[in-house]
Structure formats: structure tokens, C-alpha cells
Amino acid sequence: MTSIKIDRSACQGYGNCVLALASVFDVDGEGLVVLRRDTVEPGELDGLRRAAYDCPTDSITFVA
Numbered sequence: 001m002t003s004i005k006i007d008r009s010a011c012q013g014y015g016n017c018v019l020a021l022a023s024v025f026d027v028d029g030e031g032l033v034v035l036r037r038d039t040v041e042p043g044e045l046d047g048l049r050r051a052a053y054d055c056p057t058d059s060i061t062f063v064a
């Protein structure tokens with residue numbers, strides 16, 4: 001199972017991660033990324049890769 005880490009201190013709230021994988025990423029009232037859950041299923045890996053790639057502040061990392 002793949003686990004995800006986010007760096008809220010680096011996040012600038014662009015929301016690209018939410019567009020890429022809304023089942024896992026959200027933005028809170030402060031406008032910063034939050035995780036709905038910290039693991040993804042195999043079928044969500046493409047969306048996770050897209051979220052990490054599209055994040056302009058490199059706030060998303062994951063370990064397969």
C-alpha cells in the first residue's frame with residue numbers, strides 16, 4: 001500500500017492536488033492541503049503521481 005506525506009508549511013494552496021485526486025486531497029479553511037486519508041489504493045496511483053507532479057511547491061511525497 002502506498003503512503004502519502006504532505007508538507008503544510010510549504011503548501012501555497014494552489015489546489016492542483018485536489019483537482020488531481022479529490023478522494024485523497026482537500027484544502028482546509030486556511031487554504032492549505034489536508035489529507036482525507038494517508039494511503040491510496042492501486043487504482044489511485046496515477047492520480048497521486050499527477051497530484052505530486054502538479055504541486056508547484058513539491059509539498060506532496062509518497063512511498064510505494
Ligand code: SF4
Pocket residue numbers: 006010011012013014015016017018027032033054055056057058059060
Ligand atoms: S497542489 Fe501543492 S501547493 Fe497546491 S494545495 Fe496541493 S499541496 Fe498545496
